[in-house]
Every structure is written in C-alpha cells, then in structure tokens.
Amino acid sequence: MTRPTPDEPTREEPGRATGEEPAGTRRPPPEDPGRVTPDGPGRVTPDGPGRVAPGVVQAYLGCLDRADLVGATRLATGLLDAGASVADVLVDLVAVAQREVGLRWLSGRWSIAQEHAATHVSEQVVEVVVAHTAPTDDRGHVVLACVEGEWHALAARIVMEVVRAAGWRVTFLGASVPVRQLVSYLHQTGPDAVLLSCVQPSRLVRAGRMVEACRAAGVPVVAGGPGFGPEGRWATTVGAAGWGATARDAVRLLSGPLLAAPHTGAAPTAGSDEYVPVLRRRRELVQLVLREVTPVAERAEEVAGVVAQLVDALAAAIRIGDPQLLVEFVRWQAGVLDTGDGARLLDDVLRVCATALTEHPRSADHLHRARTALATPP
Amino acid sequence: MSHASARPPADQSLPADPQLARELLDGLAEAVVTTDPAGRVTLVNAMAGRLLPELAPGVDLAAHPVPALARAVTEGTGTFDAEHHGRRLRGVCRPLAAGGCAWYVRDVTDEQARTDALLAERSRTAFLARAGSRLGLSLHREQTLRATVTLPVPYLADVALVVHRSPQPGEDLPHWLRYADGEPGPVGGVASRQLAGAVPGLVEALDGESTDPSPWLDAELADLTAVLPETFGRPGTVLISPMLSAGGPAGALILVRRAGRAGFDPRDIELTREFAARAGSAVAAADLYGEQAHLARVLQHSLLPPQLPPVPGVTLAGGYRSAGDSLRIGGDFYEVFPTATGALFALGDVCGKGVGAAVLTGRVRQSLQTLRLVEQRPHELVQLLNRALFDSPDAARRSQFTTLLLGTTEPGSDGGVRVRIAGGGHPSPLVVRADGSIVEVRVGGMPIGAFATATFAEVEVRLAPGELLLAYTDGVTEARGGSAAVEMFGEHRLRQALASVAGLPPSAVIDWLLQLVDEWLDGESHDDIAMLAVCAADPA
Secondary structure, eight states: OSOOOSSSOOOOOOOOOOTOOOTTTTOOOOOOSSOOOOOOOOOTTTTOSSSOOOOOOOOHHHHTTTOOOOHHHHHHHHHTTTTTTTHHHHIIIIIHEEEEEEHHHHSSSSOOHHHHHHHHHHHHHHHHHTTTTTOOOOOOOEEEEEOOOOOOHHHHHHHHHHHHTTTTTEEOOOSSSSHHHHHHHHHOOOOOOEEOOOOGGGGHHHHHHHHHHHHHHHEEEEEEEEOOGGGGGTTTTTOOSESSSSSHHHHHHHSSOOOGGSSSSSOOOOOOTTTTHHHHHHHHHHHHHHHHHHHOOGGGHHHHHHHHHHHHHHHHHHHHTTHHHHHHHHHHHHHHHHTTHHHHHHHHHHHHHHTTTTOOOHHHHHHHHHHHHHSSOO | OOOHHHHHHHHSSOOOOOHHHHHHHTOOOOOEEETTTTSSSEEEHHHHHHHOOOOOOOTTTTSSSHHHHHHHHHTTTTTEEETTTTTTEEEEEEEOOTTSEEEEEEHHHHHHHHHHHHHHHHHHHHHHHHHHHHHHTOOOHHHHHHHHHHTTTTOOOOOEEEEEESSSSTSOEEEEEEEEEESSSSSEEEHHHHHHHHSSTHHHHHHOOOOOOBBSSSOOGGGGGGGGGGGOOOOOEEEEEOOTTTTTTOOEEEEEETTTSOOOOHHHHHHHHHHHHHHHHHHHHHHHHHEEEHHHHHHHHHHHOOOOOOOOTEEEEEEOOOOSSSSOOOOEEEEEEEOOOEEEEEEEEEESOOHHHHHHHHHHHHHHHHTTTTOOOOHHHHHHHHHHHHHHHHHHHHOEEEEEEEEEEEETSSSSSEEEEEEESSOOOOOOOOSEEEEOOOOOOOOOOTTOOOEEEEEEEETTTTOOEEEOOHHHHHHTTTTTTEEOOOHHHHHHHHHHHTSSSSHHHHHHHHHHHHHTTOOOHHHHHHEEEEEEEEOO
C-alpha cells in the first residue's frame, strides 16, 4: 500500500524554480540539507565519519554533474565489490552527495534541470545498489513515512533500503502522508515502529500530530531528519522515542529496546498551547500581511507562502518551546529571498504579525527575537 | 479582643490533685511514658501498660525492653515507628520542663491497614486504567497481544504468556507470546501440541471454560519451561486465566511468578481475571477490525489506480488523491492498456465521491477493460461504453454519469506520437509544447452513461518527442485554497505550473502538480483528483 501514484514515489522535487521562473510561480521550499546542515560545522555525527573516501564522493558528484548514470553506477558497484556494505554506499555516498546537490541548488550553482537530472541518476543508483541486498531475517515490521506536506522522498528511500538491508520489513508510505492514512495503515498492519521523516522544522507541529497519532495507535515513533532540530533535540519533545541523523542511526535505534509502553499512549504535553490559536489565525495573518505589505501582484502568492510558512515556524517554536527555531527559519528565509529586499520584506512581515499577535506573549517574544536576529548578521 | 489575653495562664487552672491527674492520664487513648533526666521511666499510663508492657517505673528506656524505642532514645531521633507485639506503634517524644521527657505512643495498626488497603486498591485501579488505555490503543491483533503480555509485568507477575489460536483458518497449533521482566520486548512462537496438555487448566482456558483461575505450585509444569526464558529457572506460582470475549475465547493468559515471590492473593486473582477479560475483548475487537479491514483492502485494491504498463514510444505517469484520506478510493480514475501500436488510455470522473462513486468507477473501468477487446477506436469505444453504462440496471434511476477522456497513442510519421482523443464532457487536456507553450486540446462531447442519444467528439493531436499531454479531472482546477481558502486553483495556475516544469519527465510533472495542489489546499478538504501525463519519448 504505497501512495497510489503508479510510478515509484521517489521523485525528488522537480519544480525548484530559479530566476527564469514565470512571474508569480510558487517557489518551492528547497529540500533542507543545505539549510540545517546535518553535517555542518560543530556537529558530531553519531555514527562516526563517513566510510566512503571524500575523493569517491567528489567523483560521484562529478558523475551527477554530467548526469552520467553509467559512471555513477560503476562507482557505487565498485565500492560494493571492494567490500563496502549497501548501507555504506547509500549513506556515505548517495545521501552525502544528495545533500551537496541540495546545497548547489540553493546557492544557485545548479539549475533545476541539473538538480533534477542528478536526483534521477541517484535514484537509479539506489535501484542498482539495493539489488545487491540478500534477503535477511525478518526482525520486524517498520513503516516509513514523510511528514504530511513534505515531498522529498529520496532521503527516505535511502533509509528504507538501509533498514531493509539490516533485516527489517519496511513499508514506505511515500512522501506527504496524510495522518488518517497513516493511522488506518497502522491499525491494519500493527508494525513494531514508525520511522517519521521531517526535513523542515516549520512542519514540526504536523510532525507532532503524526507522532501523537502513532502513539495513540500503540506504535512508537523513531524520528529522522533535520526538521527535528539540531541533534534532533525536539524529537522527544513531540513524543518520539528517539532520533537519528542517518539511515544507520535508524537501524541502531530500531535494534535497541523499543518497548512500546513508554513511547505510546498520550504524548508529552506541549509547554504552551499558544500555538493552537496562532495556527488558527494563520490565514487571517496571511491576508493581513498582504494588505499591509502590498507586494506587487506577481509576488503576492510568494509572499503569502512565506507568511504561511513563517506562521508555521512560529507555531512550531511555541509548540516545542524553543524560539531559536523561528530565528533560524527567518535567517534561512532571508537567504532564500535573494532579491535584495528579502530582509526588509521579512522584517515587515514579522512586524505585522507581532502587532496582530500582541495578546499572545510567546508569539510576541519569539517574533521580537526573530526581528532582532534579522537586524544583526549571524 | 483576643482570646489569648483573656484566658488565664494554663498552669494556674490545673488542680493540684494527683488522683485526678492519674485518672486523666489513664483515660487517654494514647500511651504516655515519662522519664527523668537520666532516662529512667518515671510514669506509665494505662494504655502504655497495654501497648508497652515491658516498661515500668525505674526501667532504663535506652536499654532493651522495647527495641525501637530504645533505638530512638539512643539516636535522639525523637520519634519511632515500629511493630511491637503485633501492633503498629508510632511514638513522639516531648521534653519536660523539669528535665527528662514524655513519650506519646499511638497504636496505628488499623489506620495503617486501611492505608495499605487503600494504596493497594489504588494501584490496582491504576493498573486497570493503564491496561484499559493501552489495550484500547491498537486495533491490530498482534499489537494487542503484545500489550497484553507487557502490561502485567512486573506488577502482577515476572513472566506473562498468552497462548492463542491464530485467526487464520487451517492453523490448528496454538501460538504463544511471552514477555519476561528485563527482556527487551515480547517474543513468541508456535507452541507444541504437548503444551496445552502439560499445563493444567490451559485446555479449559483455551476452550473458554470459565474455570476459576487458581494458583498452584509447579510440580507438573515441566513443559512450561519450553516457553519461559532460559535463565528463568523453576517457576514459583502460576495463574491461568481465560481471555474471554463475546465471540468465544481469544486465548489464555498465563502469569508466572518467580520462586520466592509471594503467591497470588485473592485480589490479585480477581484483578487478573478482570484484566484477562479486557484483553480478550480487545483481541476480539482487533480480530473483527482485521476481518473488515481485510475485506476493505481487497475491494480497495481493485479500485485503486493501476500500475501503468510500459508502452513503446511514450512515457506515462498518473497521479491520484482521493477526497477521503483513509480508504483512498473515489470517483476519479485512470487506466492504460497496451495496444499493438501504442496505448489506449482513459481518465474519468464519476459523479459523486467516496465508496459509492468508487463502485461505479469500478464498473466503468471493468466495462472499458472488456469493450476495448472489440473496439479500440476512441470515438466508437466511447459510444459503446455509453450504451453499456446506460443499459446497466438502475443507471437511469441513479442518474449517475461520468465524464471521460479516452485516447490512443500510435507512432507518428515524424518520430513523435499521434494521439486521438474522444471526449465525453470532460475538461480539455493540456499539451506542453517543445517551446514551453501550453496549448489546450478542445475535445467536447457529452457526459457518458446519462443519455442514450449522447453525441461525442474526437480530435487528433501530434506530440513531438519530449512534448507532454496532461489529462486531469476538475478536482485539480477546482481545488479551493489559497490565502482565503475559497479561491480555486484554476486553469491559469495549472498552466503556469506546467510551464515551470516543461521538459521534465511525466512522473516529475505529476508529482510537482500534486504537491502544488496539496500546498494550495493547505489542509482544506477537496474533491477526488486524478491526472494522467502522456509524454512522447525522446528517441535518445
């Protein structure tokens, strides 16, 4: 029971619009890796340094750059022949390269077409690599899902294959899984755990709802992806049993004691319920900002999208009790709105939201912090 | 005016009458013992004589007649709480003005028993509440069984074991699932035929006989060790309870305590029986849900969009979102059949949504599946389909109709693909040309299955290599969302979105469109959505 798109639901996001996009086209949020850099400075990767030499990764990126499927496949299978495990190749080569692809798109070095072609090559490589896995013992059944609203499936696909290679039966429900579909699936199949991928912290409220739903169905959740914060620090706040940065972490967490009892039932309560009224006023805030900021007609939908995401990030920050989430989001957004007036536009948006939300003390505080951060370069 | 200043000092109002003082002391429900500064007992009242008979005037309190009291005196704690002659005593010491001190000792045996009983009752209630909420979480049999064996450990037993029969027909050996204190999770397996016979009461419990659960010692339980952890050793006491449910026995719950742990008292047995009954009901509910879900899944599977076959000369992709999230079936559909020269494809929208629409969808798809064997020209096939649907029983009464696009692909002379499309009242497909422009292909025609005399139309369109034709249902363009949640997604946005992904493969185009519509909806409810993209393959 995967998503009913007949094609393999592993397409990377195709529409990463660049400068040539038609006026008014919704600009899709980039796949995260370039943003909350999971391997950025100061980060200690829980499972140690990559097991694939940096030179090989560079060569692989070269293949992606040329959309050279044959060369990329040869590199990957060469590693397997030299004794690397499927997990090594997927985690330390394909996933690492995919992060770099995201960065190159974000920094404008690659066009959307290049990014898409590169992702397509990596998908094919994944197909070839997983053909090398032998069926192993059935250690249990795991369901893998991307948080509702997230469409980047290659990273999740890699997790699926690595966990499968470690002996688990994995069902991938696909990108953007609606909560009801997930719950219905859990009741039908009773898996041992759910692996939930969340790339953008602004989707943490939704991720939290999905975790609550899984807990309510008696299934513990292992969280993955940078959306759960640096070192996954917000994962347990929303009720997940653990958090992993890579597919290998997922295997490690699944192999540990995952007794359902402590991680099911009622989720830990949020520090503040203020995020509920804030989310309820989301559309109202979007319209208010559009009236106050009056962007040119072609940019109206883009600005509306920015505001909606910002309100999501604010709600998420309140939900997990960490204003830094909003601050980081605003800094990133300022970088994405590269048209020069991005910071000013964001400041206007923050100001209007702060005025509208004065009766909510946490919102006012978080928005104030975000404005201050925006005014001071990091 | 305060009472304190009005009242005379307390000592002035006391009569200097030793007899009265003695009578008052002896009338107290509390034991009173006084000592001189050296710690020797100077006075014991009547209650002290009863509770602490060892004490008499002249006895050294720090010596050993009452150990707990002696310890309190030696260590200077000023209080004690201990069993003495079968009574629970609690004492407190107050210094006397003349030196020495007075011990006031209360008999709290009954109070303590009530508190203990209350705490025990509270922990039982808490256990049942926890059990109720955990058993209520899942509707899945295995999950429920896992909860059943983890919950009683360690509160009620050191090992909990469920022996149950699989609901799969044809499996007659019982299965077991166990959780032992300290193990990372439940483990299970198939039980030997001997197991049931070897454990007294298990056969009865599995047959649902409401035998009174009763604990007994392990003399005959040799075969139980096969399902206990290797290091567990000899079980202490064992308690077997049937997991009764309305539909018959769901299994048997076996609780095992280690040797050395106290046996099951009557309240434990009562509690276990209650728990086993709740677990039985939960398993029965899960079984019932499992049957229904299986039925739904089988039907759903036949109604879900199909896997698209490979078709020479074209690449295809379909996208589908149903209005309801949990069953994922509805009134929109697409279908692709390979033909001798290319493909026959269809995309349609049955009026209505949900299961009712899905059933009619199934009928339309089934009819197509059959009719295409005798007719593959789009216009003629649509006419046939119209007659077939119109002739079907109740069609008129239900006044259900379908809008449809039905097309064929065949290789074009110029290396591209020739597409012929017949239509029945469906939104016009869009073509993404090689130069990035978006062109509407007007098809027309009337909805099918509604009128016997309906007329249909057919058009032909050529796709150069890399050009893409998108057929979609009105669920796409009529998706209401945006900042005000009432604006339709509209053909304008659809065209813009298509232009922004011109040149990408169909699966990427479909995913991008689904994502855009999803974001546009932003959680608002929507009608069924279906899309089918047909792209003339690049000769390279």
